[in-house]
Every structure is written in structure tokens, then in C-alpha cells.
Amino acid sequence: MWRSLVLRGTACLLHVVPRGSQRLVQQRHQSSLCLRFLLHGHAHRLTAAPCLQHQRTDLLRGTYHLPHTVTRSLKSDAKSTVDFPLNPITVADIKQYLRSKEVPFHDGYSCLHAPSLFVEPSGEPGAVPTKDTYSLFIDKTTGQFLCKDTLAEGSWEDLQDCLEVMQKEGQAFLSSHVLLGYGETPEEQEERARELAEVHRFWSSSVPFSELADEEAQMVKSMFQITKITNATLKKFGVRFFKPTRSLVFPWFGGPSSALKGVKLLSAQTSATDPGAVEYTETTVPRSSSYHNLFGLPLVGRPDAEVVLTGSELDVLAVSQGAGLPAVALPRGNSRLPPSLLPYLEQFKRVTLWLGGDMRAWEASRIFSRKLGLRRCSLVRPGEDQPRPAQALALGKNLARVVKGAIPAVHKSIVSFRQLRDDVYGELANTEQVAGVKWSRFPELNRILKGHRKGELTVFTGPTGSGKTTFISEVALDLCMQGVNTLWGSFEINNVRLAKIMLTQFSMQRLEDNLERYDYWADQFEELPLYFMTFHGQQNIKTVLDTMQHAIYLYDINHVVIDNLQFMMGQENLSVDKFAVQDHIVGAFRKFATNSCCHVTLIIHPRKEEDDRELQTASIFGSAKASQEADNVLILQEKKLVTCPGRRSLQVSKNRFDGDVGIFPLDFLKASLTFSTPVKAKHKLRKVSKEEEEAAAAAAAGREEAVPPAKKAKAKAKPLKENTAKDPIAAATVAAAAASQRVEPDQSQAAGRRPALKRDG
Numbered sequence: 073m074w075r076s077l078v079l080r081g082t083a084c085l086l087h088v089v090p091r092g093s094q095r096l097v098q099q100r101h102q103s104s105l106c107l108r109f110l111l112h113g114h115a116h117r118l119t120a121a122p123c124l125q126h127q128r129t130d131l132l133r134g135t136y137h138l139p140h141t142v143t144r145s146l147k148s149d150a151k152s153t154v155d156f157p158l159n160p161i162t163v164a165d166i167k168q169y170l171r172s173k174e175v176p177f178h179d180g181y182s183c184l185h186a187p188s189l190f191v192e193p194s195g196e197p198g199a200v201p202t203k204d205t206y207s208l209f210i211d212k213t214t215g216q217f218l219c220k221d222t223l224a225e226g227s228w229e230d231l232q233d234c235l236e237v238m239q240k241e242g243q244a245f246l247s248s249h250v251l252l253g254y255g256e257t258p259e260e261q262e263e264r265a266r267e268l269a270e271v272h273r274f275w276s277s278s279v280p281f282s283e284l285a286d287e288e289a290q291m292v293k294s295m296f297q298i299t300k301i302t303n304a305t306l307k308k309f310g311v312r313f314f315k316p317t318r319s320l321v322f323p324w325f326g327g328p329s330s331a332l333k334g335v336k337l338l339s340a341q342t343s344a345t346d347p348g349a350v351e352y353t354e355t356t357v358p359r360s361s362s363y364h365n366l367f368g369l370p371l372v373g374r375p376d377a378e379v380v381l382t383g384s385e386l387d388v389l390a391v392s393q394g395a396g397l398p399a400v401a402l403p404r405g406n407s408r409l410p411p412s413l414l415p416y417l418e419q420f421k422r423v424t425l426w427l428g429g430d431m432r433a434w435e436a437s438r439i440f441s442r443k444l445g446l447r448r449c450s451l452v453r454p455g456e457d458q459p460r461p462a463q464a465l466a467l468g469k470n471l472a473r474v475v476k477g478a479i480p481a482v483h484k485s486i487v488s489f490r491q492l493r494d495d496v497y498g499e500l501a502n503t504e505q506v507a508g509v510k511w512s513r514f515p516e517l518n519r520i521l522k523g524h525r526k527g528e529l530t531v532f533t534g535p536t537g538s539g540k541t542t543f544i545s546e547v548a549l550d551l552c553m554q555g556v557n558t559l560w561g562s563f564e565i566n567n568v569r570l571a572k573i574m575l576t577q578f579s580m581q582r583l584e585d586n587l588e589r590y591d592y593w594a595d596q597f598e599e600l601p602l603y604f605m606t607f608h609g610q611q612n613i614k615t616v617l618d619t620m621q622h623a624i625y626l627y628d629i630n631h632v633v634i635d636n637l638q639f640m641m642g643q644e645n646l647s648v649d650k651f652a653v654q655d656h657i658v659g660a661f662r663k664f665a666t667n668s669c670c671h672v673t674l675i676i677h678p679r680k681e682e683d684d685r686e687l688q689t690a691s692i693f694g695s696a697k698a699s700q701e702a703d704n705v706l707i708l709q710e711k712k713l714v715t716c717p718g719r720r721s722l723q724v725s726k727n728r729f730d731g732d733v734g735i736f737p738l739d740f741l742k743a744s745l746t747f748s749t750p751v752k753a754k755h756k757l758r759k760v761s762k763e764e765e766e767a768a769a770a771a772a773a774g775r776e777e778a779v780p781p782a783k784k785a786k787a788k789a790k791p792l793k794e795n796t797a798k799d800p801i802a803a804a805t806v807a808a809a810a811a812s813q814r815v816e817p818d819q820s821q822a823a824g825r826r827p828a829l830k831r832d833g
């Protein structure tokens with residue numbers, strides 16, 4: 073059911089990275105078309121394949137060569153945009169097609185395994201390859217394929233096209249050489265070469281651990297709180313030290329020749345909140361959206377049937393040394409499990425997910441286990457006795473016993489309190505984490521709502537043109553900057569306008585007047601886990617939900633924003649009962665939020681109210697269904713008084729989590745399109761009864777204190793060392809310098825080319 077929903081998600085999604093990736097999507101579609109063209113009578117060109125770089129131009133001119141969407145070099149970019157199947161498919165369709173083409177396959181956990189079309193068959197002609205030599209992996213959910221031997225990859229349509237061509241030509245295989253590198257523009261090739269040079273520059277200027285003097289090695293280990301990790305373990309995993317930034321360097325070896333493809337630099341600084349702990353900052357080359365390393369994988373033997381999946385490279389070292397088990401680390405910690413990594417995890421019969429020591433890691437492990445196949449997954453429940461692996465090793469815990477005690481991911485249909493007991497304890501012992509992700513720009517929201525939680529539905533309303541989109545954009549951006557993977561469905565304003573608002577809010581300045589800073593900010597903005605649905609105007613709810621489900625599979629989306637319900641529904645249904653339609657849609661979003669463990673924020677216009685009246689929960693358009701289904705109801709109140717025109721307040725009128733409701737004033741900075749709470753406001757969090765709601769809104773509006781915008785702008789602006797924007801070594805140096813001088817972590821992050829991911833120590 074989950075899978076079939078995903079497969080129907082054929083509408084378009086767009087990653088925040090618009091430039092190269094959009095171009096790539098175009099190229100991929102063109103190449104698919106080209107291959108189909110070939111199938112209609114020009115297949116003899118297949119073996120020629122000259123001048124791959126010029127295919128696109130040739131295609132436009134009406135000539136063609138070997139077409140294919142498969143690109144190795146741009147693999148990761150291709151994955152971060154969306155490669156939707158042109159026609160929805162199911163795993164049954166895939167199997168049926170393979171059978172019809174007489175392609176042998178067997179059912180894996182997340183993929184079907186088949187002999188690769190891109191490898192010359194060995195042995196006697198016509199000999200059937202054995203199952204363990206199958207190296208073509210077809211994702212059961214999307215149909216995307218990967219040949220592990222050659223790294224050729226593409227969509228389900230591409231695979232079908234390849235098989236058709238092979239059959240028509242009577243070929244036993246397709247050479248991968250003619251497939252790789254297609255579609256890259258000279259600029260993209262240049263960018264890739266530059267990144268690879270950077271990787272080698274880092275790698276060759278860093279020192280193998282074994283070459284560090286004993287004293288220095290000890291000092292580095294203390295800095296990273298890994299004193300129990302032996303030099304032998306560090307050597308085994310090829311970890312190096314980059315002195316200029318005092319960073320550990322983790323290599324990414326991959327591909328058929330096990331070449332160096334990338335590096336991750338990890339620096340450590342004392343936590344601002346807990347002097348006994350360290351916070352890690354990581355930088356990758358290539359950038360994180362293209363960094364697909366499962367660190368530790370080259371050391372896993374082919375016969376190994378068990379693996380521990382961790383959230384960091386240090387955890388891999390700890391599990392390997394402490395439990396003697398094979399372990400790999402997800403490239404972006406517990407924030408994402410990209411489907412492109414699934415083929416590499418197919419060989420394992422048992423996967424133990426030990427992604428960290430907090431509730432966020434626990435939630436992630438439950439979600440990832442669905443993708444990996446519940447039956448083979450076991451989860452390590454975080455707790456005092458079971459912190460993250462590196463910490464467990466430091467505390468002298470028995471890591472092998474922790475892994476052995478992991479609980480099966482499969483849920484039972486009926487449970488008693490005995491099975492729930494540990495879950496309940498976990499919630500009681502981690503109230504702060506259970507309350508969700510805190511906003512960094514909206515402390516008042518933290519005070520009232522306590523945080524942003526997965527699986528909830530928020531309904532947001534406010535008068536027409538009052539700033540709903542602008543406000544919710546900043547609220548969602550704030551969370552996204554903290555690693556909440558976000559998907560926007562903007563049905564009213566187009567994505568370019570929305571991205572412009574968000575970029576302005578991200579940079580906190582009027583970019584129109586600072587165009588020379590555009591690339592600097594855009595480079596950092598690109599790194600955010602932010603995606604857009606490309607719908608505009610009226611859209612069928614089923615298509616929207618399928619797309620959302622698809623995005624969850626591809627990008628582990630945690631927050632979907634729908635702006636707004638009225639535009640999505642359109643005006644066409646006026647003849648039918650509009651309230652009933654809206655109720656059905658609200659119910660569907662509610663169900664989606666709960667079942668997919670994803671927060672949904674729904675913007676709904678209010679009914680027409682008299683101009684001078686504040687809104688209340690009952691003002692939401694439609695029946696009471698929206699406010700009943702919602703976990704949170706937020707209202708942007710607009711003060712209409714002549715003395716204070718345009719002043720807004722945010723009212724939380726429903727909070728199912730702990731019942732606290734309240735209202736606080738907002739100031740709007742037009743240049744940066746940001747909202748902030750007036751600095752000296754005397755507003756307090758108050759418990760407001762339902763009867764008091766309306767009166768409270770009016771009263772709160774009268775308590776606001778004005779703050780000169782210039783003063784706030786000064787308070788908000790942080791000095792940035794923008795000269796490091798294009799140079800990761802310089803960026804890393806600044807990060808390390810910031811660490812050693814105990815500069816605010818935010819500042820050191822901003823100094824880098826990309827916002828680095830922070831990890832708990």
C-alpha cells in the first residue's frame with residue numbers, strides 16, 4: 073500500500089538546487105526521447121556512440137548518437153532532483169516486464185536483483201549467470217536502476233529502452249563506456265574536475281594517523297573525545313588528520329577501481345551549552361548533496377551478512393573496534409537515507425540501526441527501517457545505557473551486547489503494556505526531545521508549542537494579504553536550516569517567487585541591492601534539504617498526496633507545507649458541497665501526517681469577517697473539521713487600528729501537545745522579509761481559555777512595544793567572513809580557527825562555503 077502510493081507520485085518535485093540540476097533533468101528526458109527515437113528504426117547507431125559530449129547539441133540539430141540517460145559523474149545531482157517514472161509502476165509491473173523479456177531476477181529487500189546488461193556475460197554463450205553475480209539493482213519502489221559493476225544508472229524507462237535495444241540488435245550486453253559521461257556540459261565537467269582536484273588536495277595535504285607523533289595523536293583524540301579508539305582502528309579505516317583546520321579526514325573510496333571520490337572533514341569544538349561535551353562540524357567535498365559515501369563499506373567483506381548502520385564515521389570506528397562487527401555510516405547522519413544507497417545494503421540479511429543516542433535518531437531508525445525492509449532490521453533504542461556507539465565505547469560499554477539486544481523493527485498488531493513500557497519510559501525521560509525541534513528565530517513559539525513534532529497537523533490562517541506566506545516561509549526555513557527536510561506545495565505563488573522570499577529571509581538582507589552577494593548566499597541555500605512541488609493552481613488531492621509520499625521515499629521529508637488549501641482545491645467545485653470536499657481533503661492530510669510520521673502545515677484562508685474583528689479558531693474557512701483534526705491552530709492576527717497599522721501578532725489557539733496557548737506580537741522587517749518579536753516586549757505566555765481567545769487577541773495587540781527597525785537589524789546581522797565562500801580549505805580553516813577561539817558556532821558555520829551540519833557530541 074505504502075509502495076503503491078509512492079509509485080503513483082508522478083508529478084514533479086524540484087530540489088532547491090535549480091541551476092545544474094534542472095538542466096540535467098532536461099538532458100535526461102531528452103536522452104530518453106532520443107533512445108525511443110532510435111527504437112523506431114535507427115538502432116544501428118547504437119554501437120557508434122561518438123562525441124558524447126555533443127549529443128545534446130546534435131540532438132537539437134536533428135542528428136543523434138548513442139543516447140542514454142545514464143551518467144556516472146552526475147549521479148548524485150540526478151538523485152537530488154527527481155527522476156519520476158514517466159508512467160507510474162508497481163513492483164508487479166516491473167517483475168512482469170522482466171519476465172516478458174526473459175530477464176532472470178530475484179527478489180531482494182528493497183530492490184530486484186538481475187544480471188547486469190552492462191557487463192559482458194562470462195562463461196559459455198547462453199549460460200545462465202548465478203544469483204550471486206547479479207549486479208543490476210532495480211529499486212522496487214521507483215524502478216530506478218544501478219549496475220554496481222559499472223555504476224551505470226537510470227530510470228525504469230531507461231532500463232526498458234536498453235532492453236528493447238539489446239533485443240532488437242541481438243546484443244548480449246551494452247558497453248558501459250558509451251554510457252558514462254553523457255550529458256555533461258563543459259562547465260559541469262570543469263566543476264567536477266575542480267572538485268576532484270580539491271579532494272586530492274585535501275587528501276594529500278593531510279597526514280595518516282600513524283605518522284603523527286604520539287603526543288599529537290593523543291591530543292587529537294582528546295579533542296575529538298575518541299581516546300579509546302586505537303591507532304590501529306584509525307589506520308584500518310584510513311583516517312587522516314588535516315593540520316591547518318585540525319580536522320579528521322574520512323576518505324570516500326568507491327567505484328569499480330576503488331578510487332578516491334571524496335572526503336569528509338570533521339572538526340570538533342567544545343559545546344556552548346555543555347562544557348563536558350563536544351560539537352562536531354562537518355564539511356564534505358564534493359558538497360553534501362553529491363556526497364554518497366557509505367563510510368566503512370570497502371572494509372565489509374562480500375560474505376558478511378550482518379551490518380550495523382550508524383549515523384557517523386566515528387560510530388563506525390567504535391562499532392568495528394568495540395563489537396568487532398562490520399559497520400557503515402550514512403553520509404548525512406540520521407537526516408537521510410537516499411534510495412541510491414539501498415543497492416549497497418542489499419547483501420545484508422540483518423541490519424542493526426544504531427543511528428545515535430537521542431529521540432531524533434530513534435525516529436529516524438524507525439522510518440529508515442521501512443525503506444530497508446522491516447523484516448531484516450533491528451533497532452537500538454537510545455537510552456542512558458545505550459548512547460551513540462562512539463560514546464558507548466568511551467564509557468566502556470559492551471557494544472556487542474547492545475547490538476545483540478536491538479529490538480526487531482517489525483511491529484506487532486496487538487501489544488500489551490509490556491511491549492510499550494520502554495517506549496513510554498523513553499518519552500518520559502526525554503521530554504525536551506519529544507517536544508520536537510526548537511525554532512531558533514521564534515523563541516515565543518518554543519515557549520507555547522514547545523517545538524515542531526513529526527506526525528502533527530498544523531492549520532494556519534490569517535486575513536487575506538496579511539503575510540501568511542511570508543511568515544510561514546520563515547517558520548519553515550528556520551526548521552529546514554536545522555535539518556528538517558522540507559517539501560513545499562505552493563499552489564498560489566510560483567516557486568521562483570517563493571524561493572526568492574526564502575533566500576531573502578535566509579540571507580536576512582535585501583538581495584536586490586546586493587546582487588554581488590547572490591552566489592555566496594545561493595551556494596549556502598542550495599545545501600538546505602528543501603524541495604518544491606511544481607504544482608500551481610488547482611490540483612487533485614490524490615496526485616498531491618502521491619507526490620508527497622514519493623518525496624518521503626526519496627528525500628525523507630519531515631515537513632510538508634501546503635500554501636494554500638483554497639488554491640489547491642480551486643473554484644470549480646462550487647456546485648458540489650465545498651465544505652464536504654474541504655473536510656475530505658483535511659482528513660486526508662491528517663491521515664497522511666500520522667501514517668507517514670511527517671508534519672503537515674496547511675494554510676487555510678479565513679471566512680469573511682468584519683474588518684475590525686480579530687480572527688478566532690472558528691474563523692477558519694469551512695466546517696469545524698479543520699480545527700478538530702489539527703494538532704495546532706495558528707492565527708496571524710492583523711491589527712487594523714489607525715495608530716498602529718500593519719502590526720501583526722501570532723496567536724496559538726490550539727496546542728494538542730500540552731494545551732498551552734497564547735499570543736505574541738511580531739515585527740516585520742521589510743528588507744529581509746523577516747518577522748521578529750519586539751526586543752523589549754512585555755508579552756508573556758499566558759494560558760487562554762476558549763472564551764477568552766478573542767479578547768486575548770485584542771488585548772495582546774495593545775501590549776506591543778515598538779523597536780526601531782534599524783536597531784533590530786543591527787542585532788540580527790552577524791559578521792560574516794564571506795571571502796571564504798569559494799574555498800573550502802579557507803572555509804575549513806576559518807571553522808577551525810573559530811573552534812579554537814570559541815567563536816559562536818553559528819558564526820563559524822556561516823563562514824564556510826556551505827552551512828555545515830552540526831552533530832551532538
Ligand SMILES: Nc1ncnc2c1ncn2[C@@H]1O[C@H](COP(=O)(O)OP(=O)(O)OP(=O)(O)O)[C@@H](O)[C@H]1O
Pocket residue numbers: 534535536537538539540541542543564636718719720739740745
Ligand atoms: N507584517 C507585514 N507587514 C507589512 N507587509 C507585510 C507583512 N507581512 C508580509 N507583508 C507583505 O505583504 C504582501 C503579502 O504577503 P503574503 O503573500 O505573505 O500574504 P498572504 O497572507 O499569504 O496573502 P494571501 O491571502 O493572498 O494568501 C507581501 O508583499 C509581503 O512582503
